[in-house]
Amino acid sequence: xxxxxxxxxxxxxxxxxxxxxxxxxxxxxxxxxxxxxxxxxxxxxxxxxxxxxxxxxxxxxxxxxxxxxxxxxxxxxxxxxxxxxxxxxxxxxxxxxxxxxxxxxxxxxxxxxxxxxxxxxxxxxxxxxxxxxxxxxxxxxxxxxxxxxxxxxxxxxxxxxxxxxxxxxxxxxxxxxxxxxxxxxxxxxxxxxxxxxxxxxxxxxxxxxxxxxxxxxxxxxxxxxxxxxxxxxxxxxxxxxxxxxxxxxxxxxxxxxxxxxxxxxxxxxxxxxxxxxxxxxxxxxxxxxxxxxxxxxxxxxxxxxxxxxxxxxxxxxxxxxxxxxxxxxxxxxxxxxxxxxxxxxxxxxxxxxxxxxxxxxxxxxxxxxxxxxxxxxxxxxxxxxxxxxxxxxxxxxxxxxxxxxxxxxxxxxxxxxxxxxxxxxxx
Amino acid sequence: xxxxxxxxxxxxxxxxxxxxxxxxxxxxxxxxxxxxxxxxxxxxxxxxxxxxxxxxxxxxxxxxxxxxxxxxxxxxxxxxxxxxxxxxxxxxxxxxxxxxxxxxxxxxxxxxxxxxxxxxxxxxxxxxxxxxxxxxxxxxxxxxxxxxxxxxxxxxxxxxxxxxxxxxxxxxxxxxxxxxxxxxxxxxxxxxxxxxxxxxxxxxxxxxxxxxxxxxxxxxxxxxxxxxxxxxxxxxxxx
Numbered sequence: 001x002x003x004x005x006x007x008x009x010x011x012x013x014x015x016x017x018x019x020x021x022x023x024x025x026x027x028x029x030x031x032x033x034x035x036x037x038x039x040x041x042x043x044x045x046x047x048x049x050x051x052x053x054x055x056x057x058x059x060x061x062x063x064x065x066x067x068x069x070x071x072x073x074x075x076x077x078x079x080x081x082x083x084x085x086x087x088x089x090x091x092x093x094x095x096x097x098x099x100x101x102x103x104x105x106x107x108x109x110x111x112x113x114x115x116x117x118x119x120x121x122x123x124x125x126x127x128x129x130x131x132x133x134x135x136x137x138x139x140x141x142x143x144x145x146x147x148x149x150x151x152x153x154x155x156x157x158x159x160x161x162x163x164x165x166x167x168x169x170x171x172x173x174x175x176x177x178x179x180x181x182x183x184x185x186x187x188x189x190x191x192x193x194x195x196x197x198x199x200x201x202x203x204x205x206x207x208x209x210x211x212x213x214x215x216x217x218x219x220x221x222x223x224x225x226x227x228x229x230x231x232x233x234x235x236x237x238x239x240x241x242x243x244x245x246x247x248x249x250x251x252x253x254x255x256x257x258x259x260x261x262x263x264x265x266x267x268x269x270x271x272x273x274x275x276x277x278x279x280x281x282x283x284x285x286x287x288x289x290x291x292x293x294x295x296x297x298x299x300x301x302x303x304x305x306x307x308x309x310x311x312x313x314x315x316x317x318x319x320x321x322x323x324x325x326x327x328x329x330x331x332x333x334x335x336x337x338x339x340x341x342x343x344x345x346x347x348x349x350x351x352x353x354x355x356x357x358x359x360x361x362x363x364x365x366x367x368x369x370x371x372x373x374x375x376x377x378x379x380x381x382x383x384x385x386x387x388x389x390x391x392x393x394x395x396x397x398x399x400x401x402x403x404x405x406x407x408x409x410x411x412x413x414x415x416x417x418x419x420x421x422x423x424x425x426x427x
Numbered sequence: 428x429x430x431x432x433x434x435x436x437x438x439x440x441x442x443x444x445x446x447x448x449x450x451x452x453x454x455x456x457x458x459x460x461x462x463x464x465x466x467x468x469x470x471x472x473x474x475x476x477x478x479x480x481x482x483x484x485x486x487x488x489x490x491x492x493x494x495x496x497x498x499x500x501x502x503x504x505x506x507x508x509x510x511x512x513x514x515x516x517x518x519x520x521x522x523x524x525x526x527x528x529x530x531x532x533x534x535x536x537x538x539x540x541x542x543x544x545x546x547x548x549x550x551x552x553x554x555x556x557x558x559x560x561x562x563x564x565x566x567x568x569x570x571x572x573x574x575x576x577x578x579x580x581x582x583x584x585x586x587x588x589x590x591x592x593x594x595x596x597x598x599x600x601x602x603x604x605x606x607x608x609x610x611x612x613x614x615x616x617x618x619x620x621x622x623x624x625x626x627x628x629x630x631x632x633x634x635x636x637x638x639x640x641x642x643x644x645x646x647x648x649x650x651x652x653x654x655x656x657x658x659x660x661x662x663x664x665x666x
């Protein structure tokens with residue numbers, strides 16, 4: 001042990017004597033390890049941020065999407081495929097208390113892009129068309145005015161609730177309530193509405209500033225009553241999604257089954273395998289999202305790990321140069337009694353000390369960068385968690401150790417095999 | 428008898444060409460002798476020294492060292508003999524760069540089985556060559572003559588039976604060379620066996636026996652009469 005310590009000391013001294021080269025040698029390892037640490041840390045931070053935002057919505061929400069999906073994959077509608085199997089009749093059926101007793105609020109949901117025009121000002125944004133009960137389903141809050149009533153929502157009154165950014169863009173000086181804006185009709189629908197391609201809406205409310213959730217700016221949108229959005233702006237007769245609030249989160253699973261039964265009945269489906277809809281709760285969504293982000297994270301970490309391999313090849317390259325530069329030294333060491341094993345260990349130890357110190361520097365650097373990013377994100381108003389997983393550190397250290405052994409072994413064996421007289425004669 | 432060589436043959440095979448470097452060498456060296464091996468370049472004297480010094484194996488023949496037949500020794504056993512029983516001094520010193528004089532001398536001890544008092548032994552060896560004051564100098568901060576004395580201290584530090592010196596004065600000016608030869612003489616007087624390889628008769632005449640080799644064979648082997656022997660003095664102005 002005493003011996004080993006001494007050898008590490010000698011090796012370190014040796015490497016420090018060639019500081020510049022040693023540093024360049026391990027640069028690849030430093031970057032690789034830092035990359036892995038940063039990616040894993042930022043991935044965890046982003047994941048917790050998104051999940052936190054979803055959980056805030058509440059755990060007693062159910063979403064119905066058109067199209068079949070299996071338990072593990074996302075519904076096809078997520079990929080932008082238009083499926084027209086859900087209708088307003090389905091919404092009414094789900095609202096039937098005798099069939100779905102635990103559903104307290106149900107709203108159909110369509111979303112699309114539009115341009116909001118006020119005077120000379122106009123802004124491209126997205127609209128969400130829902131029933132008046134929408135604020136009771138999600139945690140939507142207003143700073144001015146009111147959301148539309150159930151009656152306005154159902155009848156399709158020409159009223160609009162503006163997102164915070166939309167309101168401040170169109171009405172920089174306030175005074176939105178009661179003003180009339182125009183929403184441009186979807187280009188797919190212009191044919192049906194050839195005379196007038198925009199519809200006037202009276203502003204009745206402004207949403208509180210929400211910030212970004214799930215990678216979407218929640219302030220850049222407007223809310224309008226369902227039927228007017230569906231029929232007159234989008235010009236469709238189906239429903240993109242149905243959102244349901246359950247009285248208590250323990251009844252979520254039961255309600256999912258109830259809704260599925262109702263919809264099968266509505267769509268005259270006898271075999272579960274032929275379902276043309278998906279009923280999901282937030283737990284499913286979280287599971288799904290975690291799965292996707294985990295996969296993404298592993299993929300990115302693997303990409304970073306490739307640079308570790310490249311770094312390892314760099315180490316091997318320099319170690320080979322090192323062996324040939326020190327051929328005479330190897331010959332001398334053999335002449336004064338070093339065994340092949342002694343020589344092999346000397347060079348192997350050198351490459352291990354190199355990669356390990358690269359690993360440590362990389363970890364410190366990676367943690368530093370991750371911390372700065374977390375600070376920046378918090379400064380920008382996100383609830384960002386600074387997460388460094390111990391597994392990432394253990395992984396980084398063991399990978400750099402393994403890289404040192406694997407890529408150091410060949411040069412070390414080459415050194416050990418040198419014939420002492422050939423080595424001594426080497427110029 | 429310390430060294431017994433019986434019909435040592437060394438051939439180098441390079442493709443289809445076989446070079447016969449040693450063509451049957453018989454040589455006996457007793458403990459305490461100071462033998463100079465002489466010969467022109469290409470005569471095989473270096474190969475002979477490498478073979479006696481266990482840096483190279485003979486193609487055939489018997490080599491008995493200290494009563495032991497070394498024919499079947501493996502690489503590790505040869506390394507151990509080189510470490511414990513033999514000291515080498517090379518023409519070009521072969522000190523480790525960026526390393527202190529003391530660490531250079533301690534190097535063989537790091538390969539020895541004896542783990543104790545490395546520093547004391549290294550200092551003692553350095554005192555024996557008159558460099559007790561320079562132990563903390565870096566190996567590139569000292570003169571050529573001092574480098575060779577460090578190399579001798581390194582050869583001595585494991586207390587070997589025999590010291591091989593391959594043209595030890597070849598890279599030195601005459602004053603430094605004289606000091607180095609004086610040290611070797613002194614070590615011989617203290618009982619070390621010394622085998623010196625040189626092509627320079629003036630250097631060889633420090634020995635008490637001169638073996639001349641040509642074309643891989645010993646052509647003469649004579650004792651040096653006392654009145655012919657050269658004795659060097661330490662020349663202190665060397666620095």
